[in-house]
Amino acid sequence: MTSRHSIARVAAIAGREIRSIGASPFGVGAVAGLAGLAGAALVFDLRPGQARLDTWFDALVVLVGLLAVLVTTRTFAEEERRGSLEYLLTSPVTSVQVAVGKLLGTATVLAVALVGTVACPLLVARMGHPDPGPIITGYVGLVLASIAFAAVGCALSAATSNPLVSAAATSGVLLLAWGAGLIGSGLRGRTQAVLAALSPASHLTGFLRGTLGPRDVGYFVVVAAVGLAGTVAVLDSRR
């Protein structure tokens, strides 16, 4: 099979995922909901003379995590519950193509949802003079976090045919990773460093300060790769 055929298959799977989520009432509601909640968070966060939107981005990361949980339940668990996954897994496609296609599709839906929140910093820019650097890098961090969260969600969704179990497991893993940073902040030494390194929150801080550190970028890339590898392993083990 040529790489051109592989890419075509991945694009087909991603396209179907985008259409099935993005064009559904659930998808439209989720995108609109994220934009609405982002706006509400901005109202609570705005202060006179504010130059950065750290607190708003913090709220947005949580909302994106929740959206990733909801969207990824549909990638495998919901499809398996409905039986439609059989059509895909009996087609001449590899587990890698399925995993990459599903991840690309869900990550695109999350990215589109994030585009809907751009109105908030644009509104702030009209009212004042916020520093554009941290806002741009903040969005880069959000996109990377979305891909990583989606990869974790896809792997856990592939492991069950129950969407509720998938949602609970993804929420649990993301909260655990998030909590690692909070727990670590009360500790010292090596344990603190390890827990902080595991937490997405500590790696988003740099983005919100306007930097693109290789360790922070690397963290989300590694989490996405682990999630992707996990999805492939789960799909292969199911056979």
Next chain:
Amino acid sequence: MADRADVVVEGITRRFGSRVAVADATFTVEAGEVVGLLGPNGAGKTTLLRVLCGYLEAHTGRVVVGGVDIRDDPLGARAQIGYVPEGAALPADASPRAFLTYCARLRGVARNHRRATVDAALRQASIGADADRPIGSLSRGTRQRVAIGQALIGDPPVLILDEPTTGLDPRQVSDTRALIGRLGRRHAVLLSSHLLAEVAQLCRRVVVLDQGHIVTVRSVSELSSGTSSVRLEVKVSGAAERAAAVLGALDGVTVVRRAPSVIVEADDPELAARAATALVDAGISLVEMRRVSGTLEEAYLRLVGG
């Protein structure tokens, strides 16, 4: 296509934990024939079909589809198969044409051939007028034809159909059976069904599975008549009930039916002579007596202990 269309299943075993779902299954399906897969619920039919189409892997044994060993080249083998899973949901938001186009992309159909391939599958599955409506708005029968249509994308030589007529109304059942019959002329078709009349109508051979084990692989006609006992249909002038009582009193004779004609069965090659004598002795006028074969249903129930 004929040389490459066969399905060869050799000693397939598939377990789920300690439970053996399919044990040592061996059979073949040739091009141009429809083979029925029969068995009670939980017999392992769907597991076997899923192993054949690559959704599950066999723990032991070998499956060769269209000349391709599924273990050596799983994607190549899957490309040889069109699979219609039982009751699997289709994307409600997509039209049949959009869904079949997606399937064509998954199957690697070249962009310049894709439209013609999809149109051919839509035509073969008789979807024409509904091709551009959302699948969610279609009748169950049409959705089932869409499921069959996706299996036809790329014209795979082997079709695996799991309960394709379940839940359809009589007209839809008739249409779907006619479609399967047509497909069976060119493809190797493995049809799993609970409907014995359907299997008797469409299939040349049957594979009967019970508790994961293949009980028999035989032609439908052999299976229907495959008993050592003799079965007679006896028509008498009136008094069918009395005739049934007379025949039922004979040593080793079982009355299968009492009216309007009497059907009796016994493991005795001389049954006809004994029955005729008994009826004459009882003063009953014999109109006709002929040997009949059993039905597929009777043979099936005998095999699976029903």
